Amino acid sequence: MSLTSVVRHDISALPARAGLGLKPQHYAEILATSPRIGFFEVHAENYMGAGGPPHRYLEQIRARYPLSLHGVGLSIGGDQPLDREHIARLQRLVERYHPESFSEHLAWSTHDTIFLNDLLPVPYDRQTLRRVSEHIDQVQSALGRRMLLENPSTYVAFEQTEISEIEFLSEVVHRTGCGLLLDVNNVFVSATNHTYDATAYLDAFPVEHVGEIHLAGFAEDTDDHGDPLLIDAHGTPIADVVWKLYEHALERIGPVATLIEWDNDVPSFQVLLDETRKADRAIAAMAMVA
Structure with a gap:
């Protein structure tokens, strides 16, 4: 069943401001x-239990702030x-909190009865x-709403690939x-790993369908040949090159909700707030131009 036969929502009802992972x-x-x-x-899978402290806190925070629900386990x-x-379980969570946005990854993480703790690429x-x-x-039929699909960070390419990621x-x-959820850090990570132009990728991206942007930090490594290999690690400040790509993305999209992702080695809340302020300034500057 396509989305034309279920309740329609805007691409995202989140405000065009910066947000944080809770x-x-x-x-x-x-x-x-x-x-x-x-x-x-919040990651949906962290709140699929029936009760307990996580829900008690989330209910209070949800009463004060818009909420984005981000899935990591559907294995789309x-x-x-x-x-x-x-x-x-996801449907019950959506009905409980009525988030302004729901998103998932273009990835897979299950095989038979095995759940893998990775978001793996698709051909x-x-x-x-x-x-x-x-x-x-x-x-979408189960939730009665439009979801956002996130572009992946990738480290290998498939021989059987027939079309480009953007065409897909x-x-x-x-x-x-x-x-679509445009993860700008993922764009830079994949572009570096596969040696293509990240700016050209953004120029070709179907930005009219973007309802949210993600920004994060990456880790640097090298592959077996000694070439640069970037990892979408979510454990460091956003790199200057990713901030520049973000500003370029905003030039194409306009003001849009932007999440600062920091999931590992999580710093103080003030450090995270400082990152949101950078994004808010970029969004505000684009709003003035628009």
């Missing part, structure tokens, strides 16, 4: 200080049927395109009516 170590500080921030984002790109129980071919589109239709994403949007 971390348990910051619950109390957020509730005590009510910081000026555009929205919070997997070659087996989606887990109906997982979708049901860009017609068979995968059909399967991913069917999975997105299934999720554009066709998925055309077939399903979903929106």
